[in-house]
Amino acid sequence: MKPVKTGTIALLLFLSLIVRAKPPLEISRGPVSLQFSITEDGKPVYAILYNGRDVVKPSTLGFMLESDSLFYKGFSLISADRKTVDETWVPVWGEYSSIRNNYEQLTAHLKHRSGKLLDIVFRVFADGVGFRYEFPKQTGLTYFVVKDECTQFQLTGNHKAFWIPGDFDTNEYAYTTSLLSEVNNAPVVRAATDIAVRTVTDSLAVQTPLMLKTADGLYINIHEAALLNYPAMQLHIDKSGFKLSSNLVPDAYNNKAYLHAPEHTPWRTVLISDKATEILASKTILNLNDPPASTDLSWIKPMKFVGVWWEMQTGKGTWNYSDYPDSTDAHGQLIPNGRHSANTANVKRYIDFAAQHGIGGVLVEGWNRGWEDWFGNWKENVFDFVRPYPDFDIKEITSYARSKGVQMIMHNETSGSATSYERQLDTAFRFMQQFGYPAVKTGYVGRIVPRGEHHDGQWMVSHYERVLQQGMKYHIMVDAHEPARPTGLQRTYPNFMACEAARGNEYHAFSNGNQPDHETILPFTRLMGGPMDYTPGIFKLKGYAPWAPDRSVHSTLAKQLALYVTIYSPVEMVADLPENYEAKPDAFQFIKDVPVDWDDTKILEAEPGDYVTIARKEKGKNNWFIGAITDENARTAGIQLNFLQKGKKYKAVIYEDAKSAHWKTNPEAYAIRSMTVDSNTKLLLSLAPGGGAAISIMQSE
Structure with missing residues (x-):
């Protein structure tokens, strides 16, 4: 090899630095x-x-x-x-x-x-x-x-x-x-x-x-x-x-x-x-996400739904049919505990409620075998995703829901055993097709199997995608709980309707709950990546947990209504018990009216950790809905309605905190008033500590 002179080396290095320094x-x-x-x-x-x-x-x-x-x-x-x-x-x-x-x-x-x-x-x-x-x-x-x-x-x-x-x-x-x-x-x-x-x-x-x-x-x-x-x-x-x-x-x-x-x-x-x-x-x-590969997406339909979930969260019922996995009779059959919520008669009650109030779906958790042995056990093969408990007659329930114009929503808890779920995924989704379930709520509570993997690691990220891919194949919409936080994949997989991946309303049932500023931070953090199944709409805000009489939801009732606008999801749960809605039919009207799919959104005012006010226009209609929430501090929200169509009159129904309302001392106090508004109207709303306001604005005929 011909030697390179030192001067040549220095020149080459100098030229290299010039290139890098441009x-x-x-x-x-x-x-x-x-x-x-x-x-x-x-x-x-x-x-x-x-x-x-x-x-x-x-x-x-x-x-x-x-x-x-x-x-x-x-x-x-x-x-x-x-x-x-x-x-x-x-x-x-x-x-x-x-x-x-x-x-x-x-x-x-x-x-x-x-x-x-x-x-x-x-x-x-x-x-x-x-x-x-x-x-x-x-x-x-x-x-x-x-x-x-x-x-x-x-x-x-x-x-x-x-x-x-x-x-x-x-x-x-x-x-x-x-x-x-x-x-x-x-x-x-x-x-x-x-x-x-x-x-x-x-x-x-x-x-x-x-x-x-x-x-x-x-x-x-x-x-x-x-x-x-x-x-x-x-x-x-x-x-x-x-x-x-x-x-x-x-x-x-x-x-x-x-x-x-x-x-x-x-x-x-x-x-x-x-x-x-x-x-x-x-x-x-x-x-930054890719468009969907499929062009046949007409089967994807946003909806509101009710379910037996909150009664189990608050101890009125249980997910498990029997109290222990080995609680069997002489014939080897599970001995019922008498508190199982996912039974045929109770589910029919929820179907009736949904049909009466125009709510599209009913989610039933605890319907399938395995709940006696699921929590805290790092094991495979806990759940059977096609085998109901003896008191859940899936054929009768399917027929009854269909007769009422209501769709059933499947629930597949995996207990973290993603390997077991993947082995049964085709079978589970075919089962959903057979009985007309258009959507599934998946869950991953527990340590992940394969052991050594984490919820947010590469293997599980790919697992969540495999579930979405199978959902596209079988026309199943997915609402995932305990997944990695979302990153806009709902564009690529439009059947990815929502997920949890954050601290939801359920923490008010079994823990000290969420502080009043929590929902004012979520839009700036978790919700940046995609919709959340937050399970809003709790009306009984105190006294819902018998074992913890002082426990309360850290929110006013008006704020629970506003969350249907400020925390977006195309699948929104109407989370409380039917009887709690029936006790306040005037406030429940907003939940019945508020859509889950929109043509336009206006962020009217916001400050992370303090307050959020959002207006949304209903898909295909000239109606608007507004949600305003605050943290632990009372505030006045000034809302200019200049986004309304000029020259048109609208009827606004305002669901707001009563003057005495307070998230800690008087959370269920609310007031409702109506007024005629137009694009020149400015509303002043007094939000209580931990409170909010919800407004429906319907175009006058």
Whole structure:
């Protein structure tokens, strides 16, 4: 080999530094701009600005692979592509009749010093940025293991944060509001004894979506979009420099992802605005998901539903038919405990109630065998998804519901045994088809089987997708409980109607519940990724738990009505007992009237942790519904109705807190008034502590 002179080496190094030191690539849309560059040691770096202000200062990107622990430096930029997209698409259901998808895209094609290729794709919207990694098909990288993702978010200061712990197995914590420097999830995790499974290994880890507010009034939301075949991303906080680092959920071998090129990661998202209302109005996360593959989607129908769920939560009945798995008679038959809620006569009562009040569905939990042996046991083969208990006559119930124009909703609790559920999935969905069940509520309470996997790890993320895929095949809509938090996948899988993945209303039944600010934080955090099955509409707010007479729902009744607007879901539960609604028929009218599918949404006012007011226009009609909620502080909400059609008169029915209402001392006190309104009307609503208001606005004939 011919020797290279020292001067030549120096010249080559100098030229290399010149290439890396050239001005960064930049793209922008509206007030948001993104810069991308390569450092002198070959690290990919990005930065985000809003109206020229730093939001994310230069932050590094890359990976630690099993085969290359330094796959975050030593890169060079081969080329870059740009494009502009401006399109409009129509969702199958949702908060809007159409959604605009408008962004600038930059794709940086990188080559590692090992010869491996990596692309980083950035999309800049008027309200934020999404970026993801893409591994092209190449000879140097086929099957590979991700040990860590090295994505960082270098913040500009000690922002206020609305956070829950970065737990591998649950998203059901109460929210903490603190400065980033004050985050320590260890005491929060220790105190959360009402959560079935907790797995937190990093006291400085927080879950996404993470909502932040800067000292000078900028709102920042960090999350991800299109989570498929990859673990959920949490964030580790470096308090010394207020730097956030991606923290992926591992498997039993502490590996994060097993990939096969060509492949890509989910999108990392940063939403930014100087108005809190614009954060809630953002559709960037939804836009970063792919459209559905199927064109036959007419079978997907939003609905409200009732069910036996709350009576079991409050101890009136049980999920289990017998008290113990070995409680059998001389013939080996289960001995009934006499408290089983999912019995034929009781279910018919709920069907009658739904039919009488125009509610489309009835969900029945505890109908199938296995409930005696399910909770807290890390085992397989707990539930049979096609075998009812002896007192649940599925043929009779199906026939009765059909005669009343009501659809039954299936319930499949897995006890965390995803392997067992996958083996029975085809059988279970064929069973639903046979008996005309259009939707299923799935559940994953317990430690996951396969053992060593977590609810939010790659294996389970793929499991949830497999359930959605089977649902598309069998025309089954899915409402998943205890899954990974959503990331906009309802666009790709429109049968993914809702999920839980957060602390819901049920915690008022078996624990100390949710504080009054909880529902004012959820829209800025959990709901950024998709609809939530929060189970609103509780009317009996005290005295519902015999074993805990002082327990109460931390809400007024008017606020429970408002939640049907502020916490969006296309499948909304009418969660309380029928008799509690029958005792207050005037307030129940709002639940009967409020739709679950919308043409338009207006975020009228919002501040995370304090208050939210939202107006929505009914699908296909000129009717509007408004929900306004507050935290533990009373407030006056001023609502300008300038979104109404000009020149038209409307009848507004206002369901509001009575003057004496208070979430703690007098939660069920409400008042109802009617008035004629138009686009020039301004309403002033007095919200009680922990209270709210709900308004139906119907166009006059």
